[in-house]
Amino acid sequence: MELKNLVEQFPMFLGGSPDAPVFSTGQGLVLTLELLSISSAIGFALAVPLALARNSSNWLLSRSVWLYTGLFRGTPLLVQLFMLYYGLAQWPWIRESWAWPYLREAYGCAILAFTLNTAAYIAEILAGQIRNTPHGEVEAARSLGMNHWLLLRRIVLPSALRRALPAYSNEVIMLMHATSVASLVTLADLTGIARQIYAETYNPFEPFLIAGIFYLVLTNALAWIFRRMEKHWLAYLRPREAH
Template identity: 50%
Template sequence: MIDLPFIYDAFVQLCSGIPLTLQLMAVSVASGAVLAIALAAMRLSSWPPLDLLARIYIFIFRGTPLLVQLYLIYYGLSQFPELRKTFLWPFLREAYWCAALALALNTAAYSAEIIRGGVLSVPAGQIEAARAYGMSGLTLIRRIIAPQALRQMLPGYSNEVILMAKSTALASTITMMEVTGLAAKLISATYRPVEIFIAAGAIYLLLNFIVSRLFKLFEYRLSAAQRQPIYRRAAGENA
């Protein structure tokens, strides 16, 4: 029989790992988004070497498991003496920054393709019309490309953010005490994995529900111009 009071107690104890889970997710998603924009720009570039470099990066990070990437960064970088003498070593010797780096590099590869697809979804005729009107550079991106591309990429990008929230669980393999790390520690003390993993799963489910609702709200606000008022819709149906 499943012990509900024990699950509740485990849930309360595992909640102490939520701040670290959210930190890892926020840092990796934010830094990964910046890198993804650069990669998407390289993929859309008319200069073949830039496109090739972005393709190679995306191929490597989408084609290898995140866990392998995490191990290579955490255990592999320390094998280079030259790196240990640089200013980066105080960060890269910490499990937190290694986990954040691995998550950021991984999500950047997927997000770059989402961004590229969003940009390519903008009708070329609108871009040509905007240029004929005198728009160019940042004005064209800000007023024509970005709003439409963002609406198209938001559903896919929300899935990527949710995936990153779940992927933070892999940080437990390099001693990070986020939700899954605390769950493993609690299991070793109680030998009750089923109840503890149910509690951990409930926490991730709750976090991802909140994330999905926030993206839904953002998507709803972005599509305000495409929504007809109710009275106009009703009038159209009655006509």
């Protein structure tokens, strides 16, 4: 390992390249953060109604969500990405739809795969916390005359979201690690840049070491952010000190 190689290769991982994929603003770190932020945000927005549907008294609705979450949690993310990237073009109605300009690009397929995958995991996390809402909270809300939807909006969902935070933080960190598979469909994220440098120099150690350092820093940064959030939102769960 040569320090000179590390210094020369490091800026390549920061992104901002004019060769960025369509719909993206950069490569390397920029692309990894884009994939993570967009997929986790849309996935969370999808997961909330899916979690409510998962706990619905409507058998068909609940089972439909169960089938979706089981499918995406039970198959590898890489297989899902390959099916979208290589398989969507096989359907004429998709090629003729408004979404095709996005789905024909590796970037769009990666966003879709990561979003659907993380939405399935988050939906089950939230659904479990909704089921575990303390009975006393529900009864107290009903005694105040709250209807079903007001109960969900004011009591059940806020409580479930707070209690789901530790598991949700793990899912976001796992998703950040999982974005590395985007390099297998030609995207130049952190792992993709490392693979490109390796292909050009035949020296795998330095580029993958730099990529690993970036992932390590991102992991610790996300963990710190979520610890701060847990300290704020879950303070009421900590035992009070005796005076």
